[in-house]
Amino acid sequence: MYTLETHEHSNGKTQVAIVPTTVTTKTPIYKVIVAGEGGVGKTSIIQRYITGFSSTPIMTVGSEFAYQELDVNAQRVGLSIWDFGGEERFRELMPIFCLGAHGAFVVFDLNRFSTFLQLAYWVEIIRDAAGAIPIILVGAKADLEGGPSDEDLHDFCLRHEVSAYFPVSARTGENISHLFSYLADKMIQATDEGRITPAYSLKEK
Numbered sequence: 001m002y003t004l005e006t007h008e009h010s011n012g013k014t015q016v017a018i019v020p021t022t023v024t025t026k027t028p029i030y031k032v033i034v035a036g037e038g039g040v041g042k043t044s045i046i047q048r049y050i051t052g053f054s055s056t057p058i059m060t061v062g063s064e065f066a067y068q069e070l071d072v073n074a075q076r077v078g079l080s081i082w083d084f085g086g087e088e089r090f091r092e093l094m095p096i097f098c099l100g101a102h103g104a105f106v107v108f109d110l111n112r113f114s115t116f117l118q119l120a121y122w123v124e125i126i127r128d129a130a131g132a133i134p135i136i137l138v139g140a141k142a143d144l145e146g147g148p149s150d151e152d153l154h155d156f157c158l159r160h161e162v163s164a165y166f167p168v169s170a171r172t173g174e175n176i177s178h179l180f181s182y183l184a185d186k187m188i189q190a191t192d193e194g195r196i197t198p199a200y201s202l203k204e205k
């Protein structure tokens with residue numbers, strides 16, 4: 001890219017120069033936690049989201065980490081997505097895993113009510129470790145019947161200061177990309193309001 005620079009001389013004449021400039025783009029990178037009991041559908045949601053972008057998933061089987069960039073309101077953001085394997089023996093590591101998180105999905109299985117009841121525990125750990133970050137309640141496997149009442153869902157969101165509830169299906173793709181865009185948007189808002197501070201990747205054009 002080139003820009004025009006004008007210089008005023010002491011004799012009153014102006015000189016115009018065309019100078020090359022580098023533009024540095026700053027992409028905020030947000031750490032996103034995906035939490036919830038084993039088998040609720042966390043990995044399937046992430047996989048569905050990532051493969052929606054490219055036919056070759058960047059996430060390998062067994063990996064608990066994925067990275068995806070997306071545009072929200074014409075702004076590019078990066079999401080580093082951390083998939084917590086809900087196994088009992090790893091639970092004590094959850095607070096460490098949540099350190100520095102900028103946003104979270106707490107996921108339950110719409111067909112297993114117990115996994116919804118467990119989420120109070122997950123939200124508490126996330127709040128203790130990461131503070132007032134945006135958290136979204138996610139009901140997985142929406143292609144099947146069932147789920148808590150609207151009242152239960154509403155109460156949960158109010159009690160835990162959860163921003164929104166999304167029923168999603170990794171099987172049909174329902175709400176999957178919307179879910180990630182929504183959280184990204186909430187994290188951008190939180191950044192603008194000074195409540196969270198992302199890392200930035202700098203690129204020269």
Ligand SMILES: Nc1nc2c(ncn2[C@@H]2O[C@H](COP(=O)(O)OP(=O)(O)O)[C@@H](O)[C@H]2O)c(=O)[nH]1
Binds near residue numbers: 038040140143171
């Ligand atoms: N019907 C249905 N089954 C799903 C969906 N997402 C995941 N599953 C199934 O639920 C099981 C657990 O999914 P997984 O993503 O491994 O759960 P995780 O342990 O939370 O990561 C697997 O057998 C999936 O095939 C969905 O959207 N609909």
Ligand SMILES: [Mg+2]
Binds near residue numbers: 083
């Ligand atoms: Mg998993």
